[in-house]
Structure formats: structure tokens, C-alpha cells
Amino acid sequence: MIKMKDVCKTYDNGVSALNEINIEIDRGEFVYIVGPSGAGKSTFIRLVVREVKPTKGTIYVNDVNVNELKEKKVPLLRRDIGVVYQDFKLLSKLTVYENVAFAMEVIESPPALIRTRVMEVLDLVGLKHKARSLPQELSGGEQQRVSIARAIVNNPKIVIADEPTGNLDPDTSWGIMKVLQEINDRGTTVIMATHSKEIVNTFKNRVIAIENGVIVRDEHRGEYGYEV
Template sequence: MIEMTDVSKTYANGVNALNNIDVLIEKGEFVYIVGPSGAGKSTFIKMIYREEKPSDGRIMINGHDLTTLKEKHVPYLRRNIGVVFQDFKLLPKMTVFENVAFALEVIEEPRSEIKKRVMEVLDIVKLKNKARFFPDELSGGEQQRVSIARAIVNRPQVVIADEPTGNLDPDTSWEIMDVLEEINKRGTTILMATHNRSIVNTIKKRVIAIESGRIVRDELRGDYGYER
């Protein structure tokens, strides 16, 4: 489903973020991306939704070559990739419903379909009763659940979660993991960049460790492998 072949990334300032990455992620997998700060994790996941382009190598997603994908086709690629950020990125003047609906409005889904799908995903993240609330009326965990609902409302094949528990307390972090696991059980591929040692060591999934721009470990049901 996601395949990187000999992928490298060097930024304009000369920093080598990734070096000769080879990896295959199958449909329906749940994969943790771990490693020290500055190791290349963010670059790795940004290339999957074409926020960044590789300097060398090839990236394939569902048979589409991202390295030759024209810019005008990038929005269509992103309809199949949901992204969950550490800092939520919700629109403060929109309600929970409106924040999630916005992802469908930009692709001009019919209004009747928007309402149905938004309420479906709010039910999945257990926020149906807060559809009319604004972000500043929610806890951090609830805001992250809205972010997840927005990421999955297009029914993407892949969800990329970039440090989704980074700003949350431990109890709330486990709640977010319950939601991500539920989404994964429904068939969505999950890639989660994280520094949360406890979560990785408790909820066993595939672990890809990146250090100095290289994959140094790729283990099924792996451990975090770092002290912090």
C-alpha cells in the first residue's frame, strides 16, 4: 500500500533528513514511527501526504507514484490520507460539527451526505453530544478527538497521526489510543509518530525506528527502545 524505495531527502540548507529509506507498509497495518528528536520522523510522514518531496528514490501509495505526481493531483491524493496533528489545528470560530464538515465542504459533498457522515464520525469518537460546542469549550482530549473525526470523515485509507498524544495527559492519551485502535479495526491503515514510550510498549504494534535519517529497526510487536 505504501512503499518507499531508496528514498532520500536533503533540504536546501544541506541537512540530510532521510537516507536510502526502503519500507513497505501493508493495508490495515498500525505502525509506530519512533526515534530521537531530529531523526527524520516528521520528514518521513510528510512525504507520505506530499508535504515534502524526496530528493531521490520513489514513493508509491496504492499504485500511484508520488514522486511524479503533478501538483494539481495532490489534493485528490490527500482525500485518501487523513492527518492528525499534535496541536489539533481546529478552526476556533467553528463548532465541532462545522470543523469536521469543512473537510467535506471543500470537496463539495452534498449537504445531506455531509450531515450524515459528520454525525457518524462524531459517534465513533464519542462526541455526538458536543456537535454544537466550540473548540475552546472542549478539553484537550476532546479537541484531539475532533481532529481525528475530521481526519476520517473522508473515509481515508490511511491516517497519519503526528504525535497525537504529545499535548495530552496520560489518561487522555489512552482514550485517544482507544479511538485510533477502533479506526484501525475498521480497516484504516494508521501511521503514528510518537515519543510515548508507555503507549508503544503497552499497545504492541509494528515499530519502525528512525535514527539519523535511516531505518535502524523494523519490528512487528516491537518496543519503543529508548529511555525517553
């Protein structure tokens, strides 16, 4: 599913973000990426979605060597990766339905399939009744649920959630986690970068800890391991 071998990433300004990363994430896993701010978590995610290339080492995502992937093929790679952002990134002038449908329209899915699939995923995240609402008419938790619906509407093999509960209150965060857990239970690999000790320690999954660009801990059903 995801394999990194001897991966290093140094940016043009000389900052070394990751150093000698060796990791494998199998299909259907739920993995937390934890660590202090600036540890390299965001770079790890950017490498998986091919926003940046490694300075050294090889990365395979869904059996594709992303190092050797031509730029015109990158959108095809990303069709199998859904991304959930901390700040939602919804289009303010589009309804909930239109925001989710847009992800299918850009890959030219048939209109009939779009209508059916969008309502399916809105039902999954509990927002079928909000299909005609605009993002600004929703709570933060509801907007994040729309973001999740958009990320999974094309049936990706991997969902990457970058601090998906970072701007939400604790009660709302539990609801978002239950949705992500259900998506994982249906077979989708979920990789979640988080600073939430409560979530990691409550929803037990694999924990990969990164500090100063190095993996210092990799535990199945691990704990957060940092004071907050």
C-alpha cells in the first residue's frame, strides 16, 4: 500500500525534514502520525500525495513508484488518495452537494453515478439533510464531515487526514473520529496526523511517532506518548 525505503527530504533552504525513513503501511490499516510541531509529519504526508519528491530513497504508493512518476500521471495517483484538511477547504459558493459532487465531476464521472454516490456518502457522514446548505450555514463539525465526504466520494484506497479535529471542540471531534473509523472499517486505509492525545489514547490504532525527522516509535495499538 505505502512503502518508504531510506527516504530523506531536505528542502531548498537547507532544512532537513525527514531522515532515513523506512516504513510500510498495509491496506486497511488506521495509522496515527504523531510528534512535536516541526517534527516532519506534514512532509511525510506531502511525500505520500507527491506534493514533493524525496531527496533520497524510494516511495511506493499503491504499487506505484512515485519517484519515477511523470507529472502528467500525478492526478491519476491522487484519485486513489482522499485528503481531509484541518481548515476544510470547501468552496463557499457551492452547496454541500455541489462541493462533494465537484470531486467526481473533475474526473468526468457520469451524472447519474454522481447523483447516487454523493447522496450515499452524505448519508454516511450524517449530512444527507444538509445537501442544499452552503458551507457558511454549517457548524465546524458539519463542514469537516463535508470535507470527509468529498475525500471518500471517489472510493479512494487511502484517506489522509491532516489534523482533522484540530479546529473542533472535543464532542465534535469524537463524531469526526467515529466517521473516520467507520470508513476504515469498510476497508479504506486511513493515515491521520494529529496532536490529540485523547483521540489517540481512546481510538486505539497503530501509532508512528516522528521526532526531528526520524521515526522514534512504531506501535500497534499504541498511545500518544507526549504531554499536551
